[in-house]
Amino acid sequence: MSRTTFCFVRCGNVASGSPAAAADTTPCLFTSVTHCRPPRSHISTWYSLYFNTKMPRHKGRIISAKRLHTLQAKAAALKRAREARQAEETEEELEQAEWEIPETPKAAVRRKLSPGSVEENAAPKKAKSTETEDNTNCAGGRRIVEYKVLGKGLWCCYCKECMSLDNIEDEKLFGLGSILNVRCHKCCTINVVPTGKRHADSLNRETLFDVNAKFALGVINSGSLYAPLRALFAAMNMPIMSYQTYKKYERSVGKKVEEVAKVSCEEAAKEERELTIQNKAALEQILPEHLSADFIIPTTVTTFEKVVRIMVSFDMGWSRRAAGRNYDSLNGYGCMVGNFTGKVIDYDTDNRMCMMCEAGHTPDTHDCRLNYFGSAKGMEAHVAKKLVIDSNILKSQNLEVGVLVTDEDCSSVAACRAAASHEIVKQSDKNHASKGVKKVLYGMEKKHGEINAEAIKWLHTCFTYALSQNKGNSAAMAIALRAIPLHTFNDHTLCGNWCGYKRDPENYDHRTVPGGFTNEQLREDLIDVFNKLADNANKFSAAASSNSNESINSMMARKCPKNTCLSMSESADFRYAAVVGKKNLGEVYTQKTMELTTLSPGIPFNTSYVKSTDRATTSRRSLYNTRDFKKKRIIKAKHRANIKYRKEVAEGTTYESNCNLLVLDGVEVIPLGEDDISENWLVGGEAEGVVVLFDLETGGLKADSDILQIGARCGKKIFDTFIRPTKSIPKETTKVNGLTSNSGDLFRHGKQVKAIPLQAAITSFIDFLVSFGKVVYLCAHNAFAFDGPRILAAITRSGQLQRFQSTVKGLVDSLPILKKNRPGKSNALGIVAQDLNISLKDAHDAVADITMLHLILQELKLSASFLISESILVTTLINRMELKRHLENVLTKGMLDKFAKGGLTVESIQDTFNASGVTGVTTLVKSVTKHQASIDKLCDWCQKQNAGHSTTASVTNNTVLPFTASTSTATEPVNEFLHVAWTSNEPEERQSSPDLFKEYLPPDFETSQQLPFGDF
Structure with a gap:
């Protein structure tokens, strides 16, 4: 191997003598040979000549062989995973294609068919679903994009050709924004295309997508949470940012929201100061009289300008529902609202726990909001003191709180007064x-x-x-x-x-x-x-209200749901700042926040929403203050309550704590009802008469309570009428029978019923009894103690006693009869009906009760003849009632019963004593009883009455009698049903003088006592 080749292989330089020798000479890295430094393109060419291959590149850069092998291994793994996924999707598409209807091909038009088109007569093909969510490419699903930004980015930066989104090779998600790598179909250049606008981060780099910041602001403003929004995006097959990314943007946007809120509070404080100065006289008129004339604007000299004392309302809210002793919220929030502006002057929050600090982080490593270490109950006084005394906004505007409107639930005023250097006037929220x-x-x-x-x-x-x-x-x-x-x-x-x-x-x-x-x-x-x-x-005295504070607490409950804890981070504080911004500025506070974050204000959709929302808020506020709306709201609430009460009574117990805990499950049996009534069961023989069941619904248990309903029945014949009330109906009575009164009208379970005067009702009732054409025996459950005395009193008051006695012979009480048939058991009407499987529908309605009684008597085989044998004469009952009123404290009940059955009356005893004295009374009474002690008591009573009322005159047959049973002065209370004109066997003078009937009253008679006949 030559030195030139050796140097080229080891250090990448070329030795002298090469074609690039004219270039700059540099010593070899491994030898002392001096050679040139050629351009990189020449190196690539010689590399390919020497190794018979091209130098490896990645994204346009030359890479080493080791890096090349790593990338090749990754590519092979991705290819295998893609092929496996494609195989699974192919199987799913084949299964779906069996259920899809093939599309009919459209006829080809004159213009050239686009790629993928079919000829007019081409055979139909199976259509593939176009709504398939999953896509094999990286850009599957849906995205949030900005048209202008995406359209601008789809022009190739090299050849200026318009690119297609079909050529996306890679996508990087940045929250809701994306960066797409799109290959140009003409020059094959890969272009970087963002899907939306971006703004600068803390290092002034344009890397943060606007859509992410606006998403975080929208979550705060709407009161939503990350988890449900994640489910929403998943259902729409859209990617969403991670929770960590969301918190990063929330902290960035939330601080801007707080800045907007504080600025709005400063502007509200300025406005409140001006309005207080303008309305100083009006404010002084509603304040207590002991305040001095310079209380609102003190005359002290300051270095800035005059101090102005304003009137504010304060209230506290908590991020967790609680009542009684269960106050354990981790977060509390309160604000001061100006009296004239209705805007928030300042606000503050108390937080008892920080999640980051609990995890071991130090406060300087995060935005720690932990600022309170007391109990949840103590937050209100703590926040009130910070706002009233230590508010920087009040100090910057030279303001002081002079009048504080609060509720009566805490010691906020005491805490403020203890820390203040001036008097703070307390006004209660009305x-x-x-x-x-x-x-x-x-x-x-x-x-x-x-x-x-x-x-x-x-x-x-x-x-x-x-x-x-x-x-x-x-x-x-x-x-x-x-x-x-x-x-x-x-x-x-x-x-x-x-x-x-x-x-x-x-x-x-x-x-x-x-x-x-x-x-x-x-x-x-x-x-x-x-x-x-x-x-x-x-x-x-000021009749002030803290409704604005309550409204703010309600808004906070919507933006910060109480079923989710957001108080262990900055989230709760950000959302309360959003509430303050909305209260002071309206929905436009969101656009001001966007401006501080260098975001666009959102034209046209966000601007349109802001305008429409603020307009609706203004119109709704003006509507709520009108008299007609308030009146309609009261009527609507009353109507809804009446419907609720009526439905609940009709349905019975459908939901109640542990209502089914002690009830045994069993087979349901259909109870007896209206259809099981026997028409002739209560009709006796010709010589006996007919038994008519009756019942009264009254306005209470007192003797003077109104009769509100009379119901009577014999077989299929029914009488039912409601009576107009003259007195209020106690709540306890309403719970039992569902009857209420309002302005003289009668309502049953909230629904008005037709009511008539008592006189007309009694007349109709007697007409119903006369219509049978036989002697009538009235029967009621507990008749002797309740229904009997009241119906007789009403008949007497209406002056129809004689007509009544001519038709009705006796009275029957079913209660003692049932006691004999059901010994040792409760004999209340409802319990007996339940034991006998009789329907209890509409209990405590007069007609429903006598229907139950009819079925009970029929089920127990108690015939009309038997009931008549158990009856007591009406004359005996009236006599018994009179004897009991006068002699209840003199003789025993059994002795009074003997007197009544023996025909002795108070009047006969009076006449006998006036004619024959004690001897005559003794002789008269011995016909009934020989009990000497009772005779002696009666004679003593006659003598005392004679001695105590010797000056009282009673007119009888134009004769002045020396003795009457009792007298009453004009000022003594007398039961109104006793002021009647007796028409049965009475002299004319007594009929025309209702006041004379006072003699039948005992001296200690009270209007509230019961009117029973006694026990028979």
């Missing part, structure tokens, strides 16, 4: 205050049955009206608050012009609570609550 009042009133509902849901809503409305109508006048507000409980008890001494009694004293009555409240204990409790509210009227 919405939180009204909710607190409503909560207290609902607590009273458990203690006092007289107050119900409708009454609570009425009191709550009165409270809110008192705040709104006396805004800025705490003294007038205190008087209005003290007048509310008195107004409900018909004491109108403190009422203002808002009271209807002041305008029409004779005809005024409460619409929600007819007649007003009467419970004295309830009166004391209501007065105590509203007096405390009146004592704190200074807190409500």
